[in-house]
Amino acid sequence: MNTEPSYSEQEAIRRQSLESIRAAGINPYPAEMFPVNASAKEILSSFTDENKEQWTQICLAGRLMSKRVQGKASFAVLMQDGVRIQLYVNRDEICPGDDKEGYNSLFKKWLDIGDIIGVKGYVFRTMVGEITLHVQELTLLSKCLRPLPIVKTDADGNVYDAFSDPELRHRMRYVDLIVNPDIRSTFIARSKIVSAMRSYFDAQGWLEVETPILQPIHGGAAARPFKTHHQALDVPLYLRIANELFLKRLLVGGLEGVYEIGKMFRNEGMDKTHNPEFTSMEIYVAYKDYDWMMGMVEDCLAHITKAVLGRTTAEYAGNILEFQGPYARIPLFEAIQQQTGIDVSGMDEEQLRNQCKVWNIPTSPDMGKGKLIDQIFGEKVEKTLIQPTFITDYPIEMTPLAKKHRSKEGLVERFELFISGKEVANAYSELNDPIDQRERFEDQLKLANRGDADAMSLDEEFLKSMEFAMPPASGLGIGIDRLVMMLTNQTSIQEVLFFPQMRPESAK
RNA sequence: GAAUCCUUAGCUCAGUUGGCAGAGCACAACACUUUUAAUGUUGGGGUCCUGGGUUCGAGCCCCAGAGGAUUCACCA
Numbered sequence: 001m002n003t004e005p006s007y008s009e010q011e012a013i014r015r016q017s018l019e020s021i022r023a024a025g026i027n028p029y030p031a032e033m034f035p036v037n038a039s040a041k042e043i044l045s046s047f048t049d050e051n052k053e054q055w056t057q058i059c060l061a062g063r064l065m066s067k068r069v070q071g072k073a074s075f076a077v078l079m080q081d082g083v084r085i086q087l088y089v090n091r092d093e094i095c096p097g098d099d100k101e102g103y104n105s106l107f108k109k110w111l112d113i114g115d116i117i118g119v120k121g122y123v124f125r126t127m128v129g130e131i132t133l134h135v136q137e138l139t140l141l142s143k144c145l146r147p148l149p150i151v152k153t154d155a156d157g158n159v160y161d162a163f164s165d166p167e168l169r170h171r172m173r174y175v176d177l178i179v180n181p182d183i184r185s186t187f188i189a190r191s192k193i194v195s196a197m198r199s200y201f202d203a204q205g206w207l208e209v210e211t212p213i214l215q216p217i218h219g220g221a222a223a224r225p226f227k228t229h230h231q232a233l234d235v236p237l238y239l240r241i242a243n244e245l246f247l248k249r250l251l252v253g254g255l256e257g258v259y260e261i262g263k264m265f266r267n268e269g270m271d272k273t274h275n276p277e278f279t280s281m282e283i284y285v286a287y288k289d290y291d292w293m294m295g296m297v298e299d300c301l302a303h304i305t306k307a308v309l310g311r312t313t314a315e316y317a318g319n320i321l322e323f324q325g326p327y328a329r330i331p332l333f334e335a336i337q338q339q340t341g342i343d344v345s346g347m348d349e350e351q352l353r354n355q356c357k358v359w360n361i362p363t364s365p366d367m368g369k370g371k372l373i374d375q376i377f378g379e380k381v382e383k384t385l386i387q388p389t390f391i392t393d394y395p396i397e398m399t400p401l402a403k404k405h406r407s408k409e410g411l412v413e414r415f416e417l418f419i420s421g422k423e424v425a426n427a428y429s430e431l432n433d434p435i436d437q438r439e440r441f442e443d444q445l446k447l448a449n450r451g452d453a454d455a456m457s458l459d460e461e462f463l464k465s466m467e468f469a470m471p472p473a474s475g476l477g478i479g480i481d482r483l484v485m486m487l488t489n490q491t492s493i494q495e496v497l498f499f500p501q502m503r504p505e506s507a508k
Numbered sequence: 509g510a511a512u513c514c515u516u517a518g519c520u521c522a523g524u525u526g527g528c529a530g531a532g533c534a535c536a537a538c539a540c541u542u543u544u545a546a547u548g549u550u551g552g553g554g555u556c557c558u559g560g561g562u563u564c565g566a567g568c569c570c571c572a573g574a575g576g577a578u579u580c581a582c583c584a
Contacts, residue, residue, distance in 0.1 A: 009553045010518055010535055066544085073541035090541065113534080127542050147518040150534055152545040160545060161520045161533050167576050168519090179519090221584055242584085268583045269509090362581085374584090398584085416584085426584065477584090503575065 010147040017110040018143050024101065028143040034118040036061050040078065040085035047123050047131050055123035060085070060133060061141060063178065064115045066150070069108055078119065078133070082181040086132040087119060094138055107138060114144030114178075151179045166494070173498050183495075189308055190484045190496055194261060196307035197281060197478075200300050206257030206283065211246035213239060213263070219459045220244030220401070223266040226276075239265035244401065244475065245462040247284050248430065252470045259283035261480065272492045273422060276501050279480040288474040289429040290413045294390050297417060297425060297476065298325025301388070305487060314487050316420050319386050321486065327388040327417070332377060335391055339380045344373065352376070366450050370397030385418035397447075400440035400456055402428035403472075417478075419486050427476035434466040 007015065021028045038058045047055055062080030072091040077084050091103040111117065120137040149163040162180075163169065169176040176183060198208065216235065218225040220242030230237050243260055250258045261281045270276060285293075305312050305323040312324040330338070333345040344355060352372040356363045361379045363372060373395050385391070392415040393408055402412035413429035431437050441458040448455035484496040494500035 008518065013535065068543055068546050069540085070543065070546075071540035073543085075543045075546080077544080086544075088542070092541085126544090128544080130542095130544075132542085147534065149519040150545095151519080152533070154545050158545085163519065165519090165576080223584070266583080269581095271583090274583070423584075479584095 008147075011145060014112055014143070014145050014147070017112065018145065021106070021110050021140065021143065024105065026106065026140060028140055030139070030141065034061050034139060034141055035059050036118070040080040040083040043085060043123055043133070044083065044131055047125075049125060052123065052125075057120065058123060058133060059118065059120045061118040062116065063144075064111060064113055064117055066113060067111065072103075074107065075132075078117070079178070079181065082184050084181075086126075086130055087121075087135050088124075088126070088132050089135045089138065093134075093136055102138070106140070111140065112144060112147075113150060114146070114148035115140060116142040116144070149175065149179050167502070170494060170500050170502055186484075186488045186490060186496060187498065189488045192308045193304055193484055193487060194480065196304040197300065198261065200303050201257075201259050201283065204257065206259055206285065207255055209247070209250060209255075209258045209260055210262070211240075211243045211250075211260055213265075215240050215246075217457060217459050217461075218242075219456060219462060221264075222456055224268055226265050226267045241266050242280075242477075243282055244477070245459055247282055247475070248470060248473075249462070249465045251284050251286055251430075251473050252465045252468050256286040256471070257284070270501060272494075273482060273485075275481065275493050275497060278493070281478045281480055282475065284430065284473050284475040286471040286473045289472070290392070290415055290427055290474050293427045293474040293476050294327075294329060294392075294415060295325070297390075297427070298327055298388075301325075304483075308487060314489070316486050316489050317491055319420065321419060322387060327390055329390045329392055329415070331393040332373070332391050332395075333393075335381045335385075336373075336377060339384060340376075344376060366447075368397050368447055368450070370395045370399070374398055382418060382423075383421040386420055388417060388419045388424075390415045390417055396440075397443070399428070400444050401431055401437075403431045403433075404436070419482075422482055423479070424482050424486065425476060425478045427474060430470070430473045430475045432466060432470040432472055434463055437466055438463055 018028055036059050038060055040060065040062065043055065043058070043060075060078060060080055062078040062085075065077040065079045065084060068075045074089045076087040076089060078087050089103070089107055091100055094107070095102045118139040118141050119133060119135045121133050121135040124132060124134050126132050149161070151162050152160045154160070163176065169180070201208070214228070214230070214237040216237060218238040218241050220240075221244070223241045225238040225241050228237050228239065229235070241264055243262070243264070247258055247260060259281060261279065263277045264280050265277050266274075267276065268274065285296075301323045302312050302325060305314060312322060314321045314323065333343065337343045340359075342355070344352060347355065349369045349372065352369060353363055356372060356376065359376070359379065361375055363375065367375065377391075381391075393405060393411045394402070394414045394416075396404065396410055396412050399412045399414050402414045405411040405413050412431075415427055416423050417425035417427075431440070438458075441456065441463070444455040445458060448457075481493050481496050485491065485493065488496065490496050
């Protein structure tokens with residue numbers, strides 16, 4: 001590799017400035033701590049003309065976002081922790097002696113937009129009324145060598161030269177965060193959502209745990225895994241598509257409430273609601289059933305929305321979502337009947353397939369009864385479920401890990417939570433009968449042999465643990481990314497992930 | 509996986525019938541001590557995504573490829 005770095009004109013100029021700074025005896029990347037003692041946010045919210053004597057000797061650090069030189073005095077904008085504050089820089093005040101280089105060279109010539117600087121001074125209000133830091137000392141803290149996109153907003157709020165290309169924004173999320181500070185609010189909300197969920201569970205005495213990401217058998221869900229290899233053991237390993245089977249082992253071990261918040265990995269398509277790695281929350285609570293779990297979900301989501309938004313409603317894709325329970329609870333077959341007027345609950349596989357033809361719903365020969373019903377539900381019902389809604393009581397064929405329904409033949413005790421037409425959560429009264437569990441896995445094998453690539457594989461180690469007796473329990477999985485989307489009014493999963501998966505950049 | 513559209517300066521974008529590569533911001537130089545999309549004057553900056561083809565001549569037309577966006581399909 002003999003790659004002579006080639007710089008754009010603007011990069012070359014910045015590197016020349018860097019050399020000039022060094023030649024002047026200034027370290028552009030100093031080691032000393034800069035003694036920050038204030039924030040832009042508190043200055044802008046707390047400064048008044050009456051208490052201005054409290055706002056001296058203020059030390060602020062941040063990124064230089066604009067520079068307006070007007071001869072011997074200048075205005076600049078510093079962005080500190082996402083908040084912009086104006087600076088006033090006067091030549092004779094930052095350079096009180098005869099040597100004016102600190103202003104004429106360092107500030108006017110060598111400092112560029114994007115540089116991180118520290119400033120010390122006092123707060124005042126300019127003639128036009130803007131709260132401004134009057135700079136008395138200026139320190140370069142880190143030189144920026146690449147030109148930063150400059151986004152300007154006029155008095156009417158019109159944005160000019162927005163940094164808006166999604167590809168660039170996602171590949172260089174750090175630049176996105178600098179020049180589009182509003183996107184911080186989505187990620188702050190994300191952090192608060194997870195934190196509120198965690199504190200809710202912790203308050204119930206449930207234990208946060210970690211289970212293996214590298215698994216010898218990818219169980220607990222139906223999806224294509226990422227495969228890798230362990231050198232020392234010389235065995236294949238899979239990145240987990242779910243953690244359900246390990247959390248259930250902990251139930252066997254006597255932990256009565258366990259939950260895990262973490263990444264799952266599925267080797268499938270990418271679109272507005274799918275990223276190959278995504279965050280899920282899975283929780284299992286012993287001696288509960290899925291009815292109890294529905295109540296817990298309502299209570300938990302209301303708690304989260306209150307903690308994050310200060311209310312129980314959220315606007316999403318043009319609708320006002322109400323997270324205060326109780327949510328509608330509709331059995332799957334009733335939901336289909338409500339939308340189509342047809343009861344498909346008594347139909348066998350052949351009748352379901354014919355009904356799909358009538359409705360122009362695509363099917364394939366490897367689809368069993370469960371998948372056909374799921375397909376009908378997806379086509380006819382899913383999009384209509386705007387407000388949080390529990391769909392309950394699924395056919396047994398679709399759900400090999402859930403307990404058989406206490407009263408309805410052929411169904412399992414399962415619910416899914418739909419919000420704005422998308423699945424956000426999935427829960428069961430967990431199957432804990434090891435004999436039944438083995439049979440269910442064997443049914444999955446039959447589906448796999450028919451060509452269903454998603455059918456679950458049999459996990460002997462998991463079955464062994466269940467044979468030691470697993471307490472009756474209810475389990476729940478929530479797609480954290482989708483929940484964050486709902487609560488931050490983002491319609492693309494890429495906007496709630498700092499670093500969404502992207503295709504590799506083409507070699508230039 | 510399919511269809512449609514897009515890819516031109518650091519950023520946002522124009523680019524006429526195929527005939528010298530453009531604007532605003534940013535950058536450089538000069539001026540300017542309360543501006544705020546600062547201003548004025550001057551200037552520099554380009555692998556027009558990549559590779560082929562047609563043509564006297566291609567940013568523009570044709571073919572192939574890469575990447576992106578949107579919609580659809582697939583995916584608990």
